[in-house]
Amino acid sequence: MKCDLAIAGLGPVGAFGCGREALLAALADGRSPVGTTSLATPAGPVELPAFLADTASLERFVARRELRRIDHFSRMALLGAFLALEDAGMLGMERSRLGLVIASGYGAMRTTFTFLDSVFSGGDALASPTPFSNSVHNAAAAHVSMLLRAIGPSLTVSQFEMSVPSALLSAALWLVEERVDAVLFGGVDECGELLHYCWQRFFPAAGEARMQPLDFQRQSAVAGEGAAFMVLTRAADTIRPYARIRQVAQGNGAGVQPPLPQDAVLFLGADGHHRCGAAYGGLPAAAALAAYAPLYGSLPVGPAFDLTLAALSCRQGRLFPGPPGSCRGFDGAGETLAGRSICCLKYGSEGDYGLIRVES
Amino acid sequence: MQTKDKLKKILIEELNLEDMTADQIGDDEVLFGDGLGLDSLDAVELVVLVQKHFGIEIKDMDEGRAALQTIATLATYIDQRQTT
Amino acid sequence: MKGPAPVAVTGLGCCCGAGADLQECLATLFDDRRLPAAPTLFRTDHAVRYPVFQAPLAEPEQAELLRTSRLALTAAAEALADAGWSVEALRGLRVGVCLGTSIGSTISDEGFCRQLRAGSRPPLRPMQRILDSNPARTLARKFSCSGPCQTIVNACSSGSDAVGIAASWIRAGLCDLVLAGGADELGRVTYNGFSALMITDPEPVKPFDKNRKGLNLGEGAGMLVLESAALQQRQSRRARRGFVLGYGSSCDAHHLTAPHPQGLGLKRALREALQSSALAPAELAFVNAHGTGTPDNDRVESRVLHELLPEVPFLSTKGYTGHALGAAGAIEAVFTLACLQQGRIPASAGFAQPDPELPAAPVTATTTFAGIAALSQSLAFGGNNAVLALGRGEP
Numbered sequence: 001m002k003c004d005l006a007i008a009g010l011g012p013v014g015a016f017g018c019g020r021e022a023l024l025a026a027l028a029d030g031r032s033p034v035g036t037t038s039l040a041t042p043a044g045p046v047e048l049p050a051f052l053a054d055t056a057s058l059e060r061f062v063a064r065r066e067l068r069r070i071d072h073f074s075r076m077a078l079l080g081a082f083l084a085l086e087d088a089g090m091l092g093m094e095r096s097r098l099g100l101v102i103a104s105g106y107g108a109m110r111t112t113f114t115f116l117d118s119v120f121s122g123g124d125a126l127a128s129p130t131p132f133s134n135s136v137h138n139a140a141a142a143h144v145s146m147l148l149r150a151i152g153p154s155l156t157v158s159q160f161e162m163s164v165p166s167a168l169l170s171a172a173l174w175l176v177e178e179r180v181d182a183v184l185f186g187g188v189d190e191c192g193e194l195l196h197y198c199w200q201r202f203f204p205a206a207g208e209a210r211m212q213p214l215d216f217q218r219q220s221a222v223a224g225e226g227a228a229f230m231v232l233t234r235a236a237d238t239i240r241p242y243a244r245i246r247q248v249a250q251g252n253g254a255g256v257q258p259p260l261p262q263d264a265v266l267f268l269g270a271d272g273h274h275r276c277g278a279a280y281g282g283l284p285a286a287a288a289l290a291a292y293a294p295l296y297g298s299l300p301v302g303p304a305f306d307l308t309l310a311a312l313s314c315r316q317g318r319l320f321p322g323p324p325g326s327c328r329g330f331d332g333a334g335e336t337l338a339g340r341s342i343c344c345l346k347y348g349s350e351g352d353y354g355l356i357r358v359e360s
Numbered sequence: 361m362q363t364k365d366k367l368k369k370i371l372i373e374e375l376n377l378e379d380m381t382a383d384q385i386g387d388d389e390v391l392f393g394d395g396l397g398l399d400s401l402d403a404v405e406l407v408v409l410v411q412k413h414f415g416i417e418i419k420d421m422d423e424g425r426a427a428l429q430t431i432a433t434l435a436t437y438i439d440q441r442q443t444t
Numbered sequence: 445m446k447g448p449a450p451v452a453v454t455g456l457g458c459c460c461g462a463g464a465d466l467q468e469c470l471a472t473l474f475d476d477r478r479l480p481a482a483p484t485l486f487r488t489d490h491a492v493r494y495p496v497f498q499a500p501l502a503e504p505e506q507a508e509l510l511r512t513s514r515l516a517l518t519a520a521a522e523a524l525a526d527a528g529w530s531v532e533a534l535r536g537l538r539v540g541v542c543l544g545t546s547i548g549s550t551i552s553d554e555g556f557c558r559q560l561r562a563g564s565r566p567p568l569r570p571m572q573r574i575l576d577s578n579p580a581r582t583l584a585r586k587f588s589c590s591g592p593c594q595t596i597v598n599a600c601s602s603g604s605d606a607v608g609i610a611a612s613w614i615r616a617g618l619c620d621l622v623l624a625g626g627a628d629e630l631g632r633v634t635y636n637g638f639s640a641l642m643i644t645d646p647e648p649v650k651p652f653d654k655n656r657k658g659l660n661l662g663e664g665a666g667m668l669v670l671e672s673a674a675l676q677q678r679q680s681r682r683a684r685r686g687f688v689l690g691y692g693s694s695c696d697a698h699h700l701t702a703p704h705p706q707g708l709g710l711k712r713a714l715r716e717a718l719q720s721s722a723l724a725p726a727e728l729a730f731v732n733a734h735g736t737g738t739p740d741n742d743r744v745e746s747r748v749l750h751e752l753l754p755e756v757p758f759l760s761t762k763g764y765t766g767h768a769l770g771a772a773g774a775i776e777a778v779f780t781l782a783c784l785q786q787g788r789i790p791a792s793a794g795f796a797q798p799d800p801e802l803p804a805a806p807v808t809a810t811t812t813f814a815g816i817a818a819l820s821q822s823l824a825f826g827g828n829n830a831v832l833a834l835g836r837g838e839p
Contacts, residue, residue: 001618042563068376069401069700100695107597112552115637118408119554120561124489124636126412129404132637133701133825137549137597142826145697151709154695154828155605158549158597160578166594173612179716194551197560201568250592252584350585352593400702404642420657421642 001248003172006233006241007311007358009088011080011186014226014296014305015051019083023295023305024312030323032295034209034222039196048200049209050191051224051297055079062147069130070143073108077140077188078147080229084184085148088231099180100141100154101171103163103187105300107137110192140188152180161269161276161346163187164303165250165354172248175234186229187301199223211298212325213270213291216277224297228304230311243314243358246341253351261343261357265289265319265330267306269346269354271298279347288329288340292322303346307356310342314360363414363435370409371431375402387432395430403428410434416441448690448722450835451611452683454671455527457519457625458778460664460771461497462764465522470782473764473790474810480648480660480766486632494644496630497662497766510577511663512548515771516627519665520583523623527669528681531587537675540591540619541580542610544602544626546770547634548579549595554632579627591619597770600734601693601822602626603666604773604830608691610670620675626774627665634661634769641701643738649767651735651760651792652742652806654799659736662766666774668781686781686837689723689817692716696827702740703823707748710821713829714752717819721833728756729815730789732780733806734823735760736767737794741823743802750804757813759806763793773822777832780820784836788812 012019015033016026026032035052038045055075058067061082067075085091112135118128133139138156145154153174157167164187171183203219212220235244249258260266260283270280271293283289296305313319319335321327341359348354361369368382375398385396391406392398398406406428407418416438418424427437456466461479463469472479480495485503501515509517524530551574559566576582580595592613596602603626610624638644638661645657670688671681693716696709703710718725731753733745737760749758761779768775783789792806799805816836823829 001616040563042565065377065379065397068378104597106551107549109551112550113557115633116552116554116557117561119632119636120558122412124632124639125417125491126408127636127640128408129637129640129642130401132633132640133401135550135552135637136546136599136825138599138824138826138828139700141598141695141828142700145695145827146699149697151695151697151712153693154598154826155609155693156597158578158595159580159593160575162593166592169592169613169618170594170609173609173616176616177612194557194560198568198571201565251590252581252593253588253590350581352581352584399699401641401700404640407642408640424642 001172003176003245004235005172005175005245006235006238007230007243008233008238008241009084009090009231010242010308010311011084011087011229012305012308013076013080014053015224016295018057018079020087023308026295027309027320027322030321037191037196039200048196049222051222052191053226071108071111071134073111073188073190074140074143076227077102077186078144080186080227081144081148081184084229084231090231095148095150097152097181098150099152099174099183100145100150101167101183101185102141102156103167103301104137104158105160105163105189107158108135108139109194110190111135113194161300161348162250162352162354164301165248165346165356168248168356169250171232175232183232184229185232186227187304188227189225189299189301191223191225195223211272211294213272213293214325214328216281217274219274221272221298224299226296228308230308242311243360245356245358247357249355251353258353258355261341264341264343264357267310267342267344269303269306271302275349276347290322290327292326294323294326303344303354306344310344310358313337313342314358317360363438364431367431367435370413374409375405385431388430391428391430410438414438414442448720449615450687450689451614452671452676452687453668453685453781454681454683455523455669456685456778456781457522457526457667458775459501459515459518460499460765460768460775461662464500466778466782476791476793478648478763478793485630488632488635490639492646494639494646495648495660497660498630499664509582510548510573511629512545512627513577513579513582515629515665516543516579516583517586519625519667520623523667523669534587537620538591539589540613540622541583541589542594542606542622542624543580544596544606544770544774545579545628546597546599546602547631548628548770549597583623598828599824599826600769601773601824601828601830602770604777604820604822604832605693607668607688607774607777607832608830611688611691614670614672620672622670623667624670625665625667626771628663628768628770630661630663645737648794649737649763650794651737651762652746652802653795654797656737656739656742658738660766662768664768664771664775666771666778668777683837686784687835688832689835690717690721690833692720693830698827701825703744707744709827709829710748710823711752713831717831717833723817723833725753725756727815727817728753728819729813730818731756731758732776732820733758733760734821735762737762746802746804757807757811759789759792773830776820777834780818780834784818
């Protein structure tokens with residue numbers, strides 16, 4: 001759909017730190033710290049690289065007591081939500097006309113496992129109700145709504161790697177239909193034991209700590225977690241937004257390719273998975289493109305980070321080379337955007353795609 | 361350890377009241393609403409915790425409501441059933 | 445807020461504890477039959493065997509897809525056939541899929557996780573099945589849909605939200621046709637979870653009754669085919685089944701599992717549904733309430749209906765289906781449209797004794813009406829509320 005929406009505030013949370021400045025610094029430096037996580041195996045513990053997020057600074061916005069039942073997944077979402085509203089200068093606003101849309105590929109995986117653990121250790125009769133209630137996919141939206149007193153429409157979408165473009169369609173429609181005046185929009189996904197085990201089994205040959213997203217044949221993905229939130233408004237109502245969202249499209253296979261705009265710089269959702277890489281291989285050789293997953297890791301809601309980076313690039317009016325090997329068709333530091341739009345493009349594994357076009 | 365002290369420890373650890381110490385919870389302080397500030401979800405979690413730590417089953421909330429008023433009422437409920 | 449724009453519904457499908465297809469379900473509803481039983485899909489070691497409503501869908505030895513997705517496929521095939529669409533005829537159209545679910549999207553498999561916890565290295569097959577079973581993606585793959593694809597996970601209001609959002613895709617011109625609905629399967633996780641929350645009734649569920657103790661879990665899928673006016677004109681087809689007239693949604697922002705005691709969020713959603721469809725309360729034939737049978741839910745709903753729609757009869761169909769969670773709103777949207785077509789609603793099963801605490805009570809017998817619009821409402825964990833305004837099609 002064609003639209004004219006404004007990105008009025010940003011709240012990214014990830015291995016790079018939290019907040020707009022932390023992400024911008026990582027973008028300018030071309031790197032983000034890779035952590036490690038330990039996975040128990042029958043042969044002993046294995047260390048795996050992962051981009052992990054810390055939410056300690058959430059205590060700046062929420063009293064510790066209020067966080068007592070809130071898990072890591074929801075905390076990342078909360079921190080992203082508060083940062084985005086703060087960045088937009090909207091922390092103090094009245095929130096009856098604010099919608100909330102959250103995208104998550106996998107939901108609160110760790111808490112789901114915690115609930116199962118209560119059954120494994122104590123039997124069905126000792127199933128623990130608190131993790132059960134927090135394992136529903138809309139738990140993060142519930143906590144964000146409660147702590148922000150956001151009483152407008154609320155939506156959580158789970159469409160694996162298409163979660164962000166799909167959810168953004170609904171967020172955009174709410175604004176266009178004037179159901180709401182602003183949408184707090186974000187993507188969130190977390191790492192954890194179950195995820196790391198599956199990764200180790202699905203991609204046994206991998207284990208590199210350096211992602212090479214533009215080497216489409218190579219499996220170089222490193223798991224990541226985090227949240228990328230933003231405040232969306234109608235462009236006509238907004239003074240000096242980061243960027244304007246002019247188009248959102250999401251579709252599926254059946255030989256239908258997304259309508260790629262001429263002359264746009266492509267921010268690819270390529271994140272080191274060779275299974276999805278092939279689709280990107282078919283892009284025009286001359287296209288200017290970048291893939292910034294090495295700044296935030298591989299996670300289903302990666303496109304929310306790409307959109308955040310596109311917004312930052314539009315605000316700066318320039319393109320960043322990013323980590324080594326993550327751009328093509330432009331290089332030198334300081335290349336200006338020069339009126340071009342940025343198109344965030346994500347391919348799924350079955351020919352499904354999501355496309356978000358933004359401009360200054 | 362007395363049942364009351366054990367309950368306070370369980371409350372702090374398992375309901376994540378890490379900002380409190382056991383002696384800050386009064387025996388007769390109301391657990392829910394304006395007292396300690398616990399809610400309906402904590403109530404059902406407490407039912408599971410009582411079964412897990414004391415082996416005593418609270419079958420439904422009609423029965424639970426009376427027992428779950430304060431640390432003292434809950435301790436009495438548990439002690440009565442553990443000795444019989 | 446833009447003015448009303450009805451979206452045509454041309455096909456319906458339903459598979460749940462009340463029957464294998466819509467016709468069977470309606471027979472169950474109007475014969476006042478109730479079929480809850482102890483679960484046979486899985487084993488539990490609970491002392492009390494809480495009854496459930498299982499859908500009549502066989503469980504194969506080696507399932508390629510999660511049961512949720514197989515339920516969705518069953519109802520979608522029925523809805524498309526009801527609308528007169530073949531898979532071939534859909535090719536070339538912009539077809540979207542918008543589905544609600546709750547557990548149908550959860551990345552967890554009890555057997556797999558149990559093995560992992562025990563220190564072994566379980567094979568990945570159950571995880572691969574989950575990755576292959578995203579409900580909306582499953583339908584898009586099966587019916588070669590090229591349009592947008594969205595699985596909504598707003599817990600128990602997901603099915604209603606999916607229908608409301610699908611209608612807005614049609615209005616915005618994003619799609620020619622949308623498969624909209626919801627699907628959710630019964631399983632040990634929800635069975636244990638709801639038992640732990642102490643909101644399951646050990647007997648058949650009794651929505652709005654004085655002696656209600658909680659819900660019975662159900663499962664199933666409800667599916668609607670929505671079509672754009674342009675597509676209908678091109679194919680000279682009629683909105684035989686009815687219309688999505690409006691939709692409202694809101695969040696209580698109050699509690700993770702309990703509804704707002706005054707139903708403030710539900711009221712906002714209800715008002716938005718009426719406003720967006722330009723319906724006056726007097727035009728409503730009935731309300732399909734959420735009516736889960738939990739003490740809190742039914743109290744709040746009864747109060748809100750009494751306050752905002754005191755003259756409008758209401759019912760809960762969960763006495764016939766159990767609570768199918770993410771599918772409930774879609775199943776009930778299907779029932780609401782079918783009841784509008786028939787000009788009657790069944791008795792609200794399980795209700796026998798009025799509760800003096802509740803200011804309004806549901807219908808106790810099959811009730812006929814002349815009205816042509818109705819509401820179907822859902823409340824959910826997380827404080828989500830969703831209300832659909834639906835209109836009658838051709839008889």
